[in-house]
Amino acid sequence: AQRVTQPEKLLSVFKGAPVELKCNYSYSGSPELFWYVQYSRQRLQLLLRHISRESIKGFTADLNKGETSFHLKKPFAQEEDSAMYYCAPFLGFNAGGTSYGKLTFGQGTILTVHP
Amino acid sequence: NAGVMQNPRHLVRRRGQEARLRCSPMKGHSHVYWYRQLPEEGLKFMVYLQKENIIDESGMPKERFSAEFPKEGPSILRIQQVVRGDSAAYFCASSTWDRPSTDTQYFGPGTRLTVL
Numbered sequence: 324a325q326r327v328t329q330p331e332k333l334l335s336v337f338k339g340a341p342v343e344l345k346c347n348y349s350y351s352g353s354p355e356l357f358w359y360v361q362y363s364r365q366r367l368q369l370l371l372r373h374i375s376r377e378s379i380k381g382f383t384a385d386l387n388k389g390e391t392s393f394h395l396k397k398p399f400a401q402e403e404d405s406a407m408y409y410c411a412p413f414l415g416f417n418a419g420g421t422s423y424g425k426l427t428f429g430q431g432t433i434l435t436v437h438p
Numbered sequence: 439n440a441g442v443m444q445n446p447r448h449l450v451r452r453r454g455q456e457a458r459l460r461c462s463p464m465k466g467h468s469h470v471y472w473y474r475q476l477p478e479e480g481l482k483f484m485v486y487l488q489k490e491n492i493i494d495e496s497g498m499p500k501e502r503f504s505a506e507f508p509k510e511g512p513s514i515l516r517i518q519q520v521v522r523g524d525s526a527a528y529f530c531a532s533s534t535w536d537r538p539s540t541d542t543q544y545f546g547p548g549t550r551l552t553v554l
Binding site: 329357366367368369372407409423424425426427428429430431 | 442469471473479480481482483486488493494529531533542543545546547548
């Protein structure tokens with residue numbers, strides 16, 4: 324069965340400390356992987372995607388195919404990083420000869436960065 | 439581009455009434471996704487639609503819930519005979535299918551449904 328797991332529902336760190344939000348996935352195919360973020364009173368938005376190898380707001384995520392993990396990391400957390408973070412594998416599939424794609428979200432991790 | 443629009447932003451219904459939630463995708467987007475976020479929980483996939491087609495409804499409750507995305511007009515998520523357990527935030531997202539690496543879902547602000 325396809326599954327994505329974020330083991331920590333809540334994560335608290337102090338400002339300036341390193342932070343790592345864990346994500347493990349179990350998929351039969353080779354999904355693309357995304358991290359989405361939802362700041363307080365804002366809509367959910369894309370933070371970064373593996374395919375782009377990008378670093379957004381100091382966050383990076385390394386895909387470990389052996390461990391099937393895509394942990395999100397930042398060396399020095401800031402108070403404004405406090406938010407809900409979702410790991411989201413994306414898998415394309417075919418139906419009736421047409422290609423589609425679907426994101427599946429993990430349960431989410433609420434990150435709180437204390438001053 | 440105004441982004442994904444959802445209305446109403448807040449909806450109050452009494453038990454047994456119907457709730458209709460609307461989602462207007464971003465311009466040029468033909469794929470719509472609905473998610474539900476129960477209090478203190480994460481985002482749960484409900485249904486994935488393309489214009490006039492339901493692609494994946496594996497996350498939809500079998501009864502009382504339905505969704506459509508007509509050729510013209512917004513996508514509608516309909517909940518019949520609402521119960522208190524339906525109280526949640528319902529989010530809509532849209533995307534344009536290009537390649538998996540470029541497909542990004544853009545989210546609306548959500549509709550917060552409260553069932554009294």
